[in-house]
Amino acid sequence: MADVSLGPPDGRRLREADRGQLLVVAGLVMAVSLVALVVLLNATIFTENLATRGIEAADGEATEVRATAVGGVGELVDATNRQERASHEVTNVTDGVAALDARMARSYAERGGVVHLETNESRVTRGEYLSTAGNATxxxxxxxxxxxxxxxxxxxxxxxxxxxxxxxxxxxxxxxxxxxxxxxxxxxxxxxxxxxxxxxxxxxxxxxxxxxxxxxxxxxxxxxxxxxxxxxxxxxxxxxxxxxxxxxxxxxxxxxxxxxxxxxxxxxxxxxxxxxxxxxxxxxxxxxxxxxxGTSPAVYDATVDLRYRTADLRFETTVRVAPGEPRA
Incomplete structure (x- = not known):
């Protein structure tokens, strides 16, 4: 009759089984690590996209406020010069900047923003306005x-x-x-x-x-x-x-x-x-x-401080306004 009893453990077979189990465990660990890495990478990309969109929106808002201020001050300076005044008195410009500040403050307050625009006489540069409109021939x-x-x-x-x-x-x-x-x-x-x-x-x-x-x-x-x-x-x-x-x-x-x-x-x-x-x-x-x-006292440029604040944005800059300057 054949001997079917189990003999003593075969050490070689046990060692091969251990190595197989280690390979399986190592594979599982690597798979879990790769999944975790993919999840972290996706989260990072998503977060960066959100942050970038926020920066672009903030930049656009700040650019709009700056353009409004520069355009308003430029129109004020040129309108003052077209009056062909008798002196270099610059209160028209400083008072005009104060009035523009009040108008911008009201406008942006409706959008949840706080604007402040200011200058003073020492920051307004003296110039000369020239026109040949009075020449006879x-x-x-x-x-x-x-x-x-x-x-x-x-x-x-x-x-x-x-x-x-x-x-x-x-x-x-x-x-x-x-x-x-x-x-x-x-x-x-x-x-x-x-x-x-x-x-x-x-x-x-x-x-x-x-x-x-x-x-x-x-x-x-x-x-x-x-x-x-x-x-x-x-x-x-x-x-x-x-x-x-x-x-x-x-x-x-x-x-x-x-x-x-x-x-x-x-x-x-x-x-x-x-x-x-x-x-x-x-x-x-x-x-x-x-x-x-055809010469008269004028304002060449004006330097203004601009501050703008919302719940998500703080923007401050100093800008020199000289409308129509070459490549300005």
Whole structure:
């Protein structure tokens, strides 16, 4: 009869069973660890997404408040200058900022925010407002001079714009523009040599803007079609002709010069219209020179403190407001 009784334990088989159990346990541990890692990673990504959305919303809100304040102060400064006042008194601006602060406070209070905007007289920079609107003949000055200083002894310009009758512009070519076309000349210590901006009509009656250096033949920068009886607006500091971009029309050396310069007009009888600008004298507080009567005390810029607070956001900044400054 066969022997079916169990014999003593086989040590080799036990060792193999132990190793199998260890492999199973190790596999379970690794699986649990991977699941935990995936859960933690998903939680981190979700939390970061929420935080990012909160930051973007806060940034957008702060940007909106800042834009409202800057736009309001800029309009106030320019409206003050257009009054062509007799003195550099700046209470119009400081009082206006206080009134704007009250209006913004009421508006944002309805949205659960607290706004405060303030400045003082020491933070309002003296400037000069220039306009040729009173000139008697074309863009020639009060004495009918066709070459004269629009302004001299300045180191900043903003809102420099020409509104010119397209019909009255000289018709010429780049090679003849220096002697025939109306042009703006920038010169002085801030520049190594003069820069010129010419405005004229070409053979197809387009209004053309071209740049020159040192009185040499200019290079065309931009042009637009202009109908009869229309005015063409060249915003030099914004580098635009009407709605068309005109890059390079403002001299690169004059974005933030460390020295003084002058703006002059040449062939002023080759254009009919007006020129306006706000400038900052150099040295500060001095009176810039001009060969025409259209100058009046003005505000060049204003620096304001802005604070905005909600339940979830605290925002504070100091901003200098100089509307229409090149690349501001």
């Amino acid at each position: 074309s863009l020639a000055n009060d004495t009918d001079a066709t070459a004269y200083a629009f302004v001299d002894g300045i180191d900043r310009t903003r809102g420099f714009s020409l509104s010119l009758s397209a019909d009255d512009l000289a018709t010429t070519t780049p090679s003849d523009a220096t002697g025939e076309a109306f042009h703006v000349v920038f010169d002085g210590p801030a520049l190594s040599e003069s820069r010129e901006v010419y405005v004229y009509r070409n053979a197809t009656d387009d209004v053309v803007v071209a740049n020159g250096t040192g009185g040499g033949d200019p290079t065309v920068r931009c042009s637009i079609a202009a109908a009869s009886d229309e005015n063409a607006t060249l915003d030099l500091t914004a580098e635009r002709l009407g709605e068309t971009a005109c890059p390079g029309v403002w001299p690169a050396e004059l974005f933030a010069p460390s020295d003084a310069y002058a703006i002059r007009f040449g062939n002023a009888d080759a254009a009919d219209g007006t020129a306006t600008a706000t400038v900052r004298p150099r040295p500060a507080g001095s009176d810039p020179g001009a060969d025409h009567d």
